[in-house]
Amino acid sequence: MISENRIYQAYYTKSDPIVNYMVSLLSLKGSEKILEPCAGDGVFIDPIVKTFPDVQVDAFELNDNSYSNLLVKYSDFRNINVKKTDTLTDVDLQFLCSMGGGYDAIIANPPYGAWRDQEERRKLKRSYNGFYAKESYSLFLYRCIEALNDKGKLVFIIPDTYLNLHMHKDIRKYILTQTRIKEISLFPSSYFPGVNFGYANLSIISLEKSFNQKTTLENEFSIIKGFSKVEELGSNNDNIRTFNLKQKDVLNSPDYSFVTNGEKPIVNCLNLTELKIGDICDCVTGFYSGNDKDFLKVRNKTIRNSKRYEAVNLDLVEFTCDASLIDGLTNEKEYVPIVKGGNRKYYKPDDWFMNWSSEKVDFFKNDKKARYQNSSYYFRKGIGVPMVSSSSITGALIENRLFDQSIVGIFPKDETNLYYLLAFFNSPTCNKLIRSINSSTNNSSNYIKKIPFIEPDNQVLEKINERIRTILEACKTSQDFDSGLEELNNNAIKEIYGF
Ligand SMILES: C[S@@+](CC[C@H](N)C(=O)[O-])C[C@H]1O[C@@H](n2cnc3c(N)ncnc32)[C@H](O)[C@@H]1O
Structure with a gap:
């Protein structure tokens, strides 16, 4: 019997510093059309509608109970459209993506490694151009980037494994060529209440969709790390280290891997030494x-x-x-x-x-x-x-x-x-x-x-x-x-x- 948690991977973002930092990265004005693709109990939607009570939000959720709760919670908001659906296979969303996207802002804590049976995984892999289908978060990321308008903003909290694991090579290429990354913050998964993967750290990635490939390649973004506590997200305390990478350089490195340790000699050695083990x-x-x-x-x-x-x-x-x-x-x-x-x-x-x-x-x-x-x-x-x-x-x-x-x-x-x-x-x-x-x-x-x-x-x-x-x-x-x-x-x- 597969537990509900393995299917939905419903680890909610019960951390104000994380939620506030992520929402601030969207720099909302109130006129946007927003998607929350795995809404849970609405932790991201709450602060957004508190500031902008009339902003347009589509909230997708697969789980029956969470969906019902969201319906009740937002019943007074005509601008919040709650939909019970599987975001990864939703045909309306697919259609919107094929038309070049339709959202100005997307924010999410998508499920990591959510369980699917083999047949479903095969189907997903087919409809996501062979993208790695065992790890759900990268498919959410791909679909949501597709769903953005030009210059639309996205903020996700996800494990950092997409930055250099071999199996995530395709999503890296997609991000590097279709978006302008703004910043990537890296921190231990223990900052996230109730979760400690051990195997990976977490990251918050913020980016902007770009139909102009030239500007994506010239774009420079920040890697931010060295936080000593979760409250430091978004601050610039002395211990925090920030360094910049150019998208073109990452795209030219082997397997489009992001070298996040920031040491120039190591980055150069990895990128410039032709002979490998x-x-x-x-x-x-x-x-x-x-x-x-x-x-x-x-x-x-x-x-x-x-x-x-x-x-x-x-x-x-x-x-x-x-x-x-x-x-x-x-x-x-x-x-x-x-x-x-x-x-x-x-x-x-x-x-x-x-x-x-x-x-x-x-x-x-x-x-x-x-x-x-x-x-x-x-x-x-x-x-x-x-x-x-x-x-x-x-x-x-x-x-x-x-x-x-x-x-x-x-x-x-x-x-x-x-x-x-x-x-x-x-x-x-x-x-x-x-x-x-x-x-x-x-x-x-x-x-x-x-x-x-x-x-x-x-x-x-x-x-x-x-x-x-x-x-x-x-x-x-x-x-x-x-x-x-x-x-x-x-x-x-x-x-x-x-x-
Ligand atoms: C990690 S939780 C995050 C919830 C909330 N956004 C938060 O940060 O607290 C993921 C949520 O996505 C839902 N979910 C899982 N797979 C989904 C899918 N394929 N489509 C839509 N929602 C899904 C789960 O039921 C769960 O509520």
């Missing part, structure tokens, strides 16, 4: 047995998170593995070491083992739940970066072992780069780059591939390699390393990249 490495996700409880074993029960797993018989482990083993073991051994997720730098000890007899591998190849994927990279030399990082990105050597699906395996096409890349994937420089490409803690291969690669000169490369050799030896023998060596590598990389 994806050009010099293959980046792939690893293996999953489909049933780790039965097939995965642990060195002993002192290993973290080992409770559900049996200890392995070390006599049955094949430690010298190479690419010839992708179809399974053919000797008397039964297990191979596997590198799992978890943020550990440089080297992960052999703590986990996968049942890798040739029969089991045949089973993995055919089982529906198992993921026997990218097998040509199994048991090769590469770097494993966990898909989700705790605080900073980390990389550890895979070195002739299997690696699991919680890891992105990075395999340099030229092995001479291996140790330099191992130093790089553990450096603050790399962390700044990946967090600018994607501000969440997600390191999926799509983002890793986009990290710029700058080659060091031979002397620097040799020094970094030497330090990495020492660090690896120390990790293998004492599971610790000299942080001074790491710092020297980090400084060298900082010099190469400039930050």
Whole structure:
């Protein structure tokens, strides 16, 4: 049973500072035609009609109860037209959009990730030119921009994921070419009463529709961040940081991604470095047995998170593995070491083992739940970066072992780069780059591939390699390393990249 909240995603904007700031961004005069596309209990409509009792408002709402309440609440207002409808499929709205729009102002807190079944999602994707249909807020944004008149204003409160997630590339292009963005404020989702996504921050975007492409590309807008409390929205306290971006520059950057950290050297490096990790490495996700409880074993029960797993018989482990083993073991051994997720730098000890007899591998190849994927990279030399990082990105050597699906395996096409890349994937420089490409803690291969690669000169490369050799030896023998060596590598990389 799907809960009502998952369908409607009705998190109401119960915060005066947010509501006041958003309404002020519309700079209303009272003569506008306004749309509230997911009206809820009318938090945005109330302050607007308080100031302009006669302003024209269309309030759309899908939920029966909310719709009835709105009808009662605004029964005395002939200028407020409450409609029970699905904004995303409303045919009158679609018609209005096909005629070039009809609203002067649109304000909303649309549902985020509202649930729809697969068939509906397919339909939505078709009618929204293939736009990503799992995340409802971007479809609301698209439809509402379409519904604006030329110079019509829109203010939305939405997660910040549209700014750089790969799946929102199309909506970015649409915004950048069809509107003039005024400002984007970024703040933690905890400012929003009752909501804390953890995975993303929230943003308030304010923009103006523009039929004139030339002026959209030349337009400069502000990114505003650094708020210490919600009341600071719209103020200019000292801690608040504002910087400007030009739409043309964002449109020219890879995947039209908005770099919101404001550091020029990082923005330049992302936009101007032609060579990317994806050009010099293959980046792939690893293996999953489909049933780790039965097939995965642990060195002993002192290993973290080992409770559900049996200890392995070390006599049955094949430690010298190479690419010839992708179809399974053919000797008397039964297990191979596997590198799992978890943020550990440089080297992960052999703590986990996968049942890798040739029969089991045949089973993995055919089982529906198992993921026997990218097998040509199994048991090769590469770097494993966990898909989700705790605080900073980390990389550890895979070195002739299997690696699991919680890891992105990075395999340099030229092995001479291996140790330099191992130093790089553990450096603050790399962390700044990946967090600018994607501000969440997600390191999926799509983002890793986009990290710029700058080659060091031979002397620097040799020094970094030497330090990495020492660090690896120390990790293998004492599971610790000299942080001074790491710092020297980090400084060298900082010099190469400039930050
Ligand atoms: C996040 S709430 C926001 C409500 C209100 N604007 C506010 O900020 O407090 C989203 C509202 O949109 C409604 N809703 C969800 N999907 C909708 C759709 N497809 N069309 C119209 N309304 C929808 C929900 O019932 C809910 O009331």
